Amino acid sequence: MIEAAKAKWDAELKLLPGYEAKKYQAKLNYERQKGLAEKGIKASVEIEKFKKDWDVAKAEYDSLKLKIDSVKEEWQAKKSERIQKEREAKTKVDYARAMEQDALGQLATVNKEKRDLEIKSAELERLDIYAPRDGVIFRLPIFERGQTLKEGDALFTIVPDATDRVVELWISGNDMPLVRSGDHVRLQFEGWPAVQFAGWPSVAVGTFGGEVAAIDPSDDGKGNFRVQVKPTSQQQWPADRYLRQGVRANGWVMLSQVTLGYEIWRQLNGFPPVISPDEPVSDSKEKKKVPLPK
Incomplete structure (x- = not known):
């Protein structure tokens, strides 16, 4: 639009010399004819015609100048409008850039908060404690919210879901050499009526059979050894409603008949019931000589 206005102004400006020459020529013609009329050579009527031509030429010249000024003002107005629009556009661009920087700052803040939350979430995930097996929470010693705990405090007690039931028997070190894996055991459970005669299992009433499954290699610090007894396939133990976890039991490991x-x-x-033939027998008469190093 600015280029079109300037081109229009240039075109009108080029017409100005022609109109100015036309006006000057009309003025010369009028003055010459006027001089002839004063000498009586020309009639006054003809002088009026040249006067009219000069007036028309002056009017056209003045009109062209006004038009040129108008076109120039229009061109200047277009230029001013363009500068104003450029300023407005620059203001909008600066505002948009400021908003962009503000948005980038907010995005950086959000990303930082997100990273902090991810770090906290990872820390909380590491704090999750998974039970070694499925079960039911049996005892919860933490009673109050916000209660302070120290390292090593018990949070709760879990009773595991048991599929295989085993009885723990504690045997003194004096009887430990007599027990082997696979030995038959008679069990009397607490809360289940039973009559047991030591050494006479055939007349026992209310007892249940089992066999030695495993023996701990070390004692409990007091000279007692733990023996694990599992049920046999010939006789089933009482149902879960009677035989719960933690029920006490008495057991008799069956040895050889004498x-x-x-x-x-x-x-x-104080002799053991059976001496294994595989155990070495000490003989004071036979002493092995320890070979001396050469």
Whole structure:
């Protein structure tokens, strides 16, 4: 638009010399004819015609100048409008850039908060404690919210879901050499009526059979060893409603059958019921000589 206005102004400006020459020529013609009329050579009527031509030429010249000024003002107005629009556009661009920088700052803040939340979430995930097995929370010693705990405090007690039931028996070190894996065991459970005669399992009532599954390699610090007894396939133990986890039980490990007199003699002398043939027998007469290094 500015280029069109300038081109229009240039075109009108080029017409100005022609109109100015036309006006000057009309003026010369009028003055010459006027001089002839004063000498009586020309009639006054003809002078009026040249005067009119000069007036028309002056009017056209003045009109062209006004038009040129108008076109120039229009061109200047277009230029001013363009500068104003450029300023407005620059203002809008600066505002948009400021908004962009503000948005980038907010985005950086959000990303920082997101990273902080991710770090906290990762820390909380690391704080999750997973039970080693499925079960039910049996005891919860934490009673108040905001209660302070120290390292090593118990949070709760879980009773695991047991699929295989096992009885723990504690045997003294004196009887430990007599027990082997696979030995038959008779069990009497607490809360289940039973009558048991030591050494006479055939007349026992209310007892249940089992066999030794495992023996701990070390004692409990007091000379007692733990023996794990599992049920046998011949006789099932009581149902879960009677035989819950933690129920106490008494057990008798069945050994070899001997005569009553031998058993009384063994008990009085503190001898073991059976001596394994694989165990070495000490002989004071036979002493091995320790070879000396050469």
